[in-house]
Amino acid sequence: MNLYLIRHGESEGNRLGKIQGWHNFPLSDLGKRQALQLGDFFKHIHLDHIYSSDLTRAYDTAIAIGSYKDQTVHKWEKVREVNLGPLQGLTRKEIYEQFPQAKEKSILTSGLEGTESVEELTKRCAYIVDQLKRAHHKDDVAIVSHGGFISIFLMYLMLGENWGEVHRPFQIGNTSVTHIEWTESWKPLFHYVNRDHHLTTEAIASQKMGLL
Template identity: 60%
Template structure:
């Protein structure tokens, strides 16, 4: 089974510097362009199925992929972004001012009242992996999700239930692709993370040196 975890295109929340969580934002103009370039590139992935978070920024990104690959988008709430409760809609400086304890911890796993707990996130990661292995052992799957959740899921794949003890070392950019293959022994192999080669045409000419 090959799974391509894809972050949504730039959203209006990203552009405004807001921590989004479960807040719903549309794609920005740049995000729409990113999604279109991603969709064209996705034709190389030979996808069999396409899942998406139900939040607009992810679902609209997935719809662009679906149109180029003649697939239906299956909404899956389990791959939503981390629920961040009182932090949602705030900028990082505002969060650090109102909740100074977050300076010492990750915003995604702060433990603040009203945010998704480590235990809940662990359960969600376990469920996603179990369901994929149950339904798609021989398929190529794309899942359009969110930067925070994808980085946590990758850390879970490395460490299982002990993932909270690790530093999350994954950078997940807008419309980046992360390829994970599960072997016949149902062990994950991470081929690459955060690939954004499809966005090269958006770079300024002076920044393209060295891309080849």
């Protein structure tokens, strides 16, 4: 199986510097342009199935791919962003002011009450892998998801249940593509991570400046 993990285009939450989690922000104008560039990138890449987080910023990005491929996009709530509970909708500055303990850990795995736990995220990752194995072991599949969850899923693929004990090094930019291949042994091969060469100079410059 070939799996393409894709982060959504820039959202209004990204543009405003807000931590989004499960909050449902739409794509920004730049994000809509990025989604079209992403769709064009996939025009000549074979896909059997396209899945997306059910949050608007991801689904609308996936629709852009589907329109170039003339394929249906299937919503899959299991590939949503991490549920960040009380941190959602706040800027990093606001989070650190209101929840100083979040400085000690990653915002994604802070352990604060109301946020998704490492154990819950591990179960979610395991479920996704199991479902992909059962349904798509010989397919080419695209999943449009979110930066935080993609980075965690990559850690899970490498380290299994111990992923939360190790520093997470991945940067996942807007509409970046990560290509993973599984052979019959189901040992993942990482072809590339965070590829965004399909974006315009404007979009790449914004990402490097931390605006996305």
